[in-house]
Amino acid sequence: MQTFFSLQALADPEMAETEKILRACVHCGFCSATCPTYLLTGDELDGPRGRIYLIKEMFEKERPADARTALHIDRCLSCLSCMTTCPSGVHFMHLVDHARAHIEKTYARPVRERAMRAALAFILPRPSLARPLFHVAAAIRPLARWLPRRVAAALALAPPRLPPVSSVDTPQVFAAQGARKMRVALLNGCVQTVVDASINEATIRLLTRHGVEVVVAKGAGCCGALPHHLGKVDESLRYARANIDAWTREIDSGGLDHIVVNASGCGTSVKDYGHMFRNDPALADKAARISAMTKDVTELMTEIGFAPSGDAPKLRVAYHSACSLQHGQKISQEPVALLTAAGFDVVPVPEGHICCGSAGTYNVLQPKLAGELRSRKVANIESVAPDIVAAGNIGCIVQIRSGTPVPVVHTVELLDWASGGPKPGALARGEIGSADRVESRSGVL
Incomplete structure (x- = not known):
C-alpha cells in the first residue's frame, strides 16, 4: 500500500511502525473472508481492509479521530483471524492498537459511553473492586430487561454465584x-x-x-x-x-x-x-x-510431557480454540493433542476460526454483534453434540456458558482431572462424568 506520511510524523517511532505495517498491505481482501464482523455486517469498513483504509487516512492527515473511524475500529474484536489469513504478514494487532490509542486521546465520546469504558478499565483489572461489582450484578440480573442494552449484556455475563476467594x-x-x-x-x-x-x-x-x-x-x-x-x-x-x-x-x-x-x-x-x-x-x-x-x-x-492417570471417563469434548490462542499465539494443535492423550474424544467445532464474541470487554460494549457471534458459536458447538466444551480463555468460557447448557470448562481442568485431580466443578454436580458408567449424548461410555 502506498503511503504519504510526513517526515515529521515518521519521526515518531510508533508512527513509523504503523507506516511500515500499512505498506505491507496489498489490498488482496483475503482477510475479509475470515473477519467475524465483516461476515455479520457485510460492510467493507467492518473488515480489516476497510479499517486499514480508515487508519491510514486518519494518520496520514494527522487529524483527530472522527465518529465513523471510532465506530468501525470499536467494532473490531482484535480476534486476529486476519493475521492468520493474511499472505503479506500485515501485523494488524499493532496497527489497531495504535489506532485505538489515538482514538482514546483525540475523539470525544458521548459522556455515558466514556464513563462505561473508564469504569470497565478501572474496575475489572482490580479483583477487590470487581468482586463486589459481580455480586451486585448477580443480584440485579432479574431487572436486566428494563436496563440499557450494554448494562443488560454485562449482567447476563455475571455468574449467578461467585466462588470464594481462593x-x-x-x-x-x-x-x-x-x-x-x-x-x-x-x-x-x-x-x-x-x-x-x-x-x-x-x-x-x-x-x-x-x-x-x-x-x-x-x-x-x-x-x-x-x-x-x-x-x-x-x-x-x-x-x-x-x-x-x-x-x-x-x-x-x-x-x-x-x-x-x-x-x-x-x-x-x-x-x-x-x-x-x-x-x-x-x-x-x-x-x-x-x-x-x-x-x-x-x-x-507439551514440553514437559503429560502423564494421564486413566481415571477420567471417555467423554466427547468440543474444543473451542480461543482466538488469542490460535491467531494471537499460533497455538492450535497442542491443546487438542493433550486432551486426546488424556483419553477424551476431542471433536472439532465447525467454523472454529470464527470468534465467539467475547474479546475482553467487547461483549459488554458491542452486545448486538457479540450476541450474534455467540449464537453462531453455540450453534456450531451444539451441532457436534459434545458432553463438554473445553477452552483456554476465561472470556470465551464465560461467553459460551451464557449461551448453552453444555458444561464449559478450561482445558487445564480436564487435564488435571485426567491426571489424578478432582472432577471439574461444572461436571461435579452430577450432569455427566460420574465415576460409574456414564450416559451421554454420544451414547453409553
Whole structure:
C-alpha cells in the first residue's frame, strides 16, 4: 500500500511502525473472508481492509479521530483471524492498537459511553473492586430487561454465584511433587480470579503433579490487556511494568524457567511486552526477556510431557480454540493433542476460526454483534453434540456458558482431572462424568 506520511510524523517511532505495517498491505481482501464482523455486517469498513483504509487516512492527515473511524475500529474484536489469513504478514494487532490509542486521546465520546469504558478499565483489572461489582450484578440480573442494552449484556455475563476467594491467588510458592523439573511463575490474572478460581487451582495441581514448582509472584496481577484494548495505553503499561518488575525480582532471586499463563488473552499480551517497551531504554531488555520466557500452559505441558492417570471417563469434548490462542499465539494443535492423550474424544467445532464474541470487554460494549457471534458459536458447538466444551480463555468460557447448557470448562481442568485431580466443578454436580458408567449424548461410555 502506498503511503504519504510526513517526515515529521515518521519521526515518531510508533508512527513509523504503523507506516511500515500499512505498506505491507496489498489490498488482496483475503482477510475479509475470515473477519467475524465483516461476515455479520457485510460492510467493507467492518473488515480489516476497510479499517486499514480508515487508519491510514486518519494518520496520514494527522487529524483527530472522527465518529465513523471510532465506530468501525470499536467494532473490531482484535480476534486476529486476519493475521492468520493474511499472505503479506500485515501485523494488524499493532496497527489497531495504535489506532485505538489515538482514538482514546483525540475523539470525544458521548459522556455515558466514556464513563462505561473508564469504569470497565478501572474496575475489572482490580479483583477487590470487581468482586463486589459481580455480586451486585448477580443480584440485579432479574431487572436486566428494563436496563440499557450494554448494562443488560454485562449482567447476563455475571455468574449467578461467585466462588470464594481462593488461597492460591496470593503470593506464595507451590512445591513440585517428586523431582523438580523446572520453576515457573504463574500469572493468576484479575477477572479470572473472581469468576472462576478453579482454573488457577487446577493449573497449580497439574503443574506441581508433573514436577513443576509454581510461584505466584508478589506484585504481579492484571496483564494490562483490558485497558490496552480500550485505548488506555498508559494504564496498560503500568500493569505491564508491575508484572515485569515482579517477575524480574523472581528471576534474580530464585530463578525462573518460564512465565506460565492460562488465559490466552493474557498470554498474547505478555508475549507482546517486548514490543510494547521496545523504545523504553530502562525496560526494553527486561520486557523482551519476559516475553521470550512466556508460555501458555498447554505449551508447557507439551514440553514437559503429560502423564494421564486413566481415571477420567471417555467423554466427547468440543474444543473451542480461543482466538488469542490460535491467531494471537499460533497455538492450535497442542491443546487438542493433550486432551486426546488424556483419553477424551476431542471433536472439532465447525467454523472454529470464527470468534465467539467475547474479546475482553467487547461483549459488554458491542452486545448486538457479540450476541450474534455467540449464537453462531453455540450453534456450531451444539451441532457436534459434545458432553463438554473445553477452552483456554476465561472470556470465551464465560461467553459460551451464557449461551448453552453444555458444561464449559478450561482445558487445564480436564487435564488435571485426567491426571489424578478432582472432577471439574461444572461436571461435579452430577450432569455427566460420574465415576460409574456414564450416559451421554454420544451414547453409553
